[in-house]
Amino acid sequence: MDMVLETLGMTEETLDPQDWADVQALSHRVIDDAVDYLRDVRDRPVWREMPADVRDVFTAPLPRSPSPLAAVYDEVSRTVMSYPMGNIHPRFWSWYMGSSNFAGALGDFLAAIQGSNLGGGNHAAGLMDSQVVNWCKQMLGFPASAGGTLVSGGSMANIIGLTVARNVKAGIDVREHGVAAIEKPLRFYGSDQIHSCHRKAMEALGLGNRALHRIPTDAGLRMDIAALRAAIAEDRAAGFKPACVIGTAGTVNTGAIDDLRALAKLAHEEDLWFHVDGCIGALIAIAPENAHRVAGIEWADSVALDPHKWLHAPFEVGCALVRDAVAHRKTFAVTPEYLESTPRGLASGEWLHDYGLQTSRGFRALKVWMALKEHGADKFGRLIDQNIAQADYLAGLIEAEPELELAALPTINIVCFRYQPGLAGEAPKALNTEIMLRLQEEGIAALSDTTVHGQHWLRVAITNHRTRREDLDLLVRQVTRLGRQIAAEHPASF
Ligand SMILES: *Cc1c(COP(=O)(O)O)cnc(C)c1O
Numbered sequence: 001m002d003m004v005l006e007t008l009g010m011t012e013e014t015l016d017p018q019d020w021a022d023v024q025a026l027s028h029r030v031i032d033d034a035v036d037y038l039r040d041v042r043d044r045p046v047w048r049e050m051p052a053d054v055r056d057v058f059t060a061p062l063p064r065s066p067s068p069l070a071a072v073y074d075e076v077s078r079t080v081m082s083y084p085m086g087n088i089h090p091r092f093w094s095w096y097m098g099s100s101n102f103a104g105a106l107g108d109f110l111a112a113i114q115g116s117n118l119g120g121g122n123h124a125a126g127l128m129d130s131q132v133v134n135w136c137k138q139m140l141g142f143p144a145s146a147g148g149t150l151v152s153g154g155s156m157a158n159i160i161g162l163t164v165a166r167n168v169k170a171g172i173d174v175r176e177h178g179v180a181a182i183e184k185p186l187r188f189y190g191s192d193q194i195h196s197c198h199r200k201a202m203e204a205l206g207l208g209n210r211a212l213h214r215i216p217t218d219a220g221l222r223m224d225i226a227a228l229r230a231a232i233a234e235d236r237a238a239g240f241k242p243a244c245v246i247g248t249a250g251t252v253n254t255g256a257i258d259d260l261r262a263l264a265k266l267a268h269e270e271d272l273w274f275h276v277d278g279c280i281g282a283l284i285a286i287a288p289e290n291a292h293r294v295a296g297i298e299w300a301d302s303v304a305l306d307p308h309k310w311l312h313a314p315f316e317v318g319c320a321l322v323r324d325a326v327a328h329r330k331t332f333a334v335t336p337e338y339l340e341s342t343p344r345g346l347a348s349g350e351w352l353h354d355y356g357l358q359t360s361r362g363f364r365a366l367k368v369w370m371a372l373k374e375h376g377a378d379k380f381g382r383l384i385d386q387n388i389a390q391a392d393y394l395a396g397l398i399e400a401e402p403e404l405e406l407a408a409l410p411t412i413n414i415v416c417f418r419y420q421p422g423l424a425g426e427a428p429k430a431l432n433t434e435i436m437l438r439l440q441e442e443g444i445a446a447l448s449d450t451t452v453h454g455q456h457w458l459r460v461a462i463t464n465h466r467t468r469r470e471d472l473d474l475l476v477r478q479v480t481r482l483g484r485q486i487a488a489e490h491p492a493s494f
Contacts, residue, residue, distance in 0.1 A: 017069070023069065026069055026070050026073065029073075030073060033077065034105070035102075037081065038088070038102060041088055041089055041090070041466070042089070042090050042466070044089070044443075045086075045442075045443020045444075046086040046089040046091050046092055046440070046443050046444065046445055046446045047084070047085070047086040047089075047092075047440050047443060047446055048083065048441075048443055049441065050083045054078075054079050054082075054083060057075065057079050058079075086446050087099055087100070087446075088100045088466070089446070089466070090464060090466035090467050090468065090471050091444065091445040091446065091467070091471050091474070091475065092445070092446045092464060093445065093446060093447055093448075093459075093460040093461050093462055093464065093467075094446040094447055094448040094461070095252075095448050095461065096252055096279075096280060096309060096414075096461045096463060097308070097309065097315075097463060098307075098308050098309045098310060098311065098312040098313065098463055098464075099312050099463070099464045099465055099466055100312055100313070100314045100315075101312045101313075101314075101371050101465070103367075103370040103371045103373075103374045103375075104312065104313050104314045104367035104368070104370065104371045105314055105367070106367075106370060107314075107366040107367030107368070107369065107370040107371070108314050108366070108367050110366060111125075111362065111363035111364075111366045111367065114363065116363050117360050117361065118150075118352055118360075118361035118362060118363050118364070118365070119351065119352060119353040119358075119359055119360050119361050120349055120350055120351035120352040120353055120354075121346050121347060121349045121351075122345065122346050122347065122348045122349030123346070123349065125363050125365070125366070126349045126350065126352060127349075128363075128365045128366065128369055129150060129352055129361075129363070129364075129365040130350065130352070131365070131369070132150060132319075132364075132365040132368050132369055132372075133148040133149065133150060133319060133321070134148075135368075135372065135377070136148060136305060136307075136319045136321060137321055139283065139285055139286045139377060140278075140282055140285050140297055140298060140303060140305070140321065141285060141297070141298035142298055142303070142321050142323065143323065145325060146321055146322060146323045146324075146325055147321070147322040147323075147324070147325030147326075147327075147328030147329065147355060148319060148320060148321040148322060148328075148355070149319070149320055149328075149352065149355035149356045150317055150318070150319050150361075150364045150365060150368075151317075151318045151319065151320060151356055151358075152316045152317070152318060153306060153308060153315070153316050153317070153318040154195075154197065154277070154279030154304050154305070154306040154309070154318045155197035155200065155201075155318070156318055156320075156356075156357075157279070157304035157305065157306070157318040157319055157320040158195075158197055158198060158201055158246075158275075158277055158279075158304040158320075159197075159200075159201045159204065159205075159357075160302070160304070160320035160322070160328075160332075160355075160356055160357075161275045161301075161302030161303065161304055161320050161321075161322060162188070162198070162201045162202075162205060162244065162246070162275060162302075163205060163331055163332075164273075164301075164302060164322050164324075164327055164328055164331045165188075165243060165244040165273035165275055165301070165302065166179075166186065166205050166207065166243065166244070167327070167330070167331045168273060168324075168327050168331075169186060169241070169243035169244060169272075169273055170182050170186065170243075171183060171184075171241070175331075178206070179205070179206040179207060182241075183241075184239060184240055184241035185207075185211065185239075185240050185241065186207055186211060186240070186241050186242075186243040186244075187211055187213055187232075187235045187240045187241065187242045187243060188202065188207070188211055188212050188213065188243060188244045188245070188246060189212075189213045189215055189228055189231065189232070189242070189244070189245045189246065189272075190212060190213075190214065190215065190223075190245070190246035190247075190248065190277075191214065191215050191216075191217050191221075191222070191223035191224075191248060191251070191258060192214045192215065192216055192217055193217055193221050193248060193251040193252075193253055193254075193256060194212070194214065194246060194248060194251075194277070195248070195251075195252050195277060195279070198212060198246060198277070199212060213231055213235065215227050215228045215231055217256070220256055220408075220411070221251060221253065221254050221256035221452070222256050222257065222258050222259060223247070223248075223258045223259070223263070225259060225262050225263070225266065228245065228263075228266065229266060229270075232270055232272075242270060242272055243272060243273060244272055244273040244274075244275055245263055245266070245267050245272050245273070245274055245275070246275045246276070246277055247260050247263040247264075247274065247275070247276045247277070247300070248276075248277045248281075249276050249277065249278040249280065249281035249282055249284070249294050249297055250278070250279070250280030250281025250282075250284070250412060251280070252280065253414075253416075253450050253451075253452055253459075254407070254408065254410075254411065254414055254416060254452060255280065255281070255410060255411045255412040255413060255414035255461075256411055257281055257293050257294060257411060257412070259296075260276060260294060260295065260296030260297050260299070260300070261295060261296035261299070262296075263296070264296050264299035264300065267301075273301045273302070274299065274300050274301050274302075275300060275301060275302045275303070275304075276297050276300040276302070276303045276304070277304050278294070278297060278303050278304060278305045278306075279304055279305065279306040279309060279318070280306070280309060280310075280412075280463075281293070281294055281412065282294065282297060282303055282304075282305035282306075283305060283306075283307075283309075283310040283311060283380070283384060284310075284384055284388075284412065285297060285298075286377055286378075286380060286381035286384065287381040287382070287384035287385045287388070288381055288382070288385060289385040289388070289389075290384065290385055290388050290412070291381075293411070293412070300323070301322070301323050301324065302320065302321060302322045302323065303320070303321045304318065304319075304320055305318070305319050305321070306318050306319070307319060307368050309463055310380070310383075310384055310387075310463055311368060311371065311372075311380055312371070312380075312463075312465055313364075313367050313368050313371065314367055316364070317364040317367065317368060320356070328355060329354055329355060332353075332354055332355055332356055332357065333351075333354035333355075334354070335351045335353075335354050383465050384413075386465075387412075387413040387462045387463060387464065387465075387467070388410075388412050388413050390413070390462050390467060390469060390472060391410040391412065391413045391414065391415050391460075391462050392410065393469055393472060394410075394415050394460060394462070394472045394475070394476075395409055395410050395415055395417075397472060397473065397476045398415070398417045398476065401476055401480060403419060403420070403421050403480050403483060403484075404417055404418070404419060404420065404476070404479065404480065405417060405418050405419075405420040407452050407453075407455070407457045408452075413461060413462045413463060414459065414460070414461045414462075415459070415460045415462075416450065416452050416457035416458065416459050416460075417457060417458055417460075418432045418456070418457050418458055419431060419432055419435055419458075419479055419480065419482075419483035421483070421487065421494075423494060427493065427494055428455075428456060429456040430493065430494075431483065431486055431487065431493075431494050432449065432456060432457075432458050433449065433456075434482075434486050435458070435479055435482045435483055435486065436448070436449055436458055438482050438486070439478060439479070439482065444474070444475075444478050445471075445474075445475050445478065447459060447460055447475075448461075458479075460475070
């Protein structure tokens with residue numbers, strides 16, 4: 001048969017290589033390069049601007065004919081691998097990201113090689129997916145009976161929790177009748193420091209941005225509990241239905257942690273759902289020195305956490321936990337009960353797509369599983385403590401440097417400060433923005449900036465297992481050098 005097809009010029013094609021030995025040799029080179037890449041990350045700039053010829057690669061049209069895989073790899077190596085975002089570098093402290101790890105990278109590779117779809121079914125990857133969710137429950141002190149799911153990241157994990165909250169508190173069958181049928185408009189509450197993903201969630205849930213009531217914060221940027229209580233009473237009196245309070249365990253601006261115990265108690269008294277955005281801080285629960293800071297998180301009805309932050313999993317992986325597993329499934333399940341499982345075979349496993357919005361799901365669990373097995377959860381806890389101690393160390397350096405000003409003592413691993421040689425008005429913002437940009441362009445360090453208490457600050461978020469104290473010493477030296485240099489270049493402005 002094959003011979004007949006071949007003589008007719010109709011051989012069937014495949015994406016598999018023609019020469020497996022060739023691919024094996026190339027793969028060894030890719031792995032060797034990858035290991036070198038990680039080993040030497042400290043010697044490279046954190047970030048650098050792409051030259052025009054590199055940018056041009058990404059406007060090339062659709063390739064219609066083949067290229068040898070070795071040539072494809074060489075192009076990726078010259079372009080993508082040479083111009084990274086930089087978040088695996090020891091001096092990357094922008095926004096809030098993890099710094100990845102090698103076992104996790106191998107996990108992503110092997111997950112892709114096996115190619116399993118984690119929509120569900122009876123296979124080993126499905127069991128591992130559930131196991132990693134169970135490990136997340138254990139890390140946070142959540143009951144084993146809770147529900148949960150791995151998702152793309154913290155934003156999706158928050159949407160999962162808030163969707164269950166909406167459906168449970170709506171008083172009607174929202175899945176069937178939609179939000180328009182809800183009798184009294186629902187109100188959700190979070191602090192004025194709440195992450196922007198919650199606004200998107202409120203919009204996507206059909207409740208609208210205004211349904212998220214922003215509660216003022218105290219001097220430490222934690223939600224003001226008395227103000228929350230008053231807002232709930234006012235909303236009730238005005239005919240709204242208070243439905244959910246969102247506590248933040250680690251705000252993105254300054255790392256402030258809301259009083260989770262007080263919020264849990266208040267939510268219980270007021271019959272509200274208690275959701276915790278723990279994308280930054282939930283995992284502090286495994287850090288021996290600092291776990292006390294997130295006490296009360298185990299009382300939440302739902303929590304969003306982010307293994308691609310403080311567990312350093314390669315992007316993407318987030319996790320939503322929901323105390324009431326039945327309510328969780330009822331919010332998303334579309335598998336009729338009679339199809340739930342066959343007694344044997346591939347379809348006898350659980351349908352994991354019944355716990356979220358995706359149908360097909362990637363094998364995110366493997367990268368988390370392999371890194372936790374290799375290092376043990378205790379080490380991840382110590383690394384969290386280490387980052388928090390480093391933030392404290394940096395704050396000390398800033399306080400000892402007269403040209404620098406600290407916004408406030410850090411709560412956890414986020415430090416806000418500025419170069420401030422006695423300037424007023426808008427000058428500090430312009431000068432500090434220029435310092436931030438030059439630190440990036442010179443490849444020294446990546447910081448970001450923010451506004452705290454109405455003022456502009458540089459912001460250092462140390463979620464990085466490669467950072468050493470010497471990197472923070474260098475940061476302080478370089479910021480003061482650049483501050484003086486820029487001020488000297490523009491004597492009239494500064
Ligand atoms: C990072 C973050 C998010 C969003 O998580 P992603 O993983 O980026 O989607 C939400 N809330 C807080 C507090 C965060 O720090």
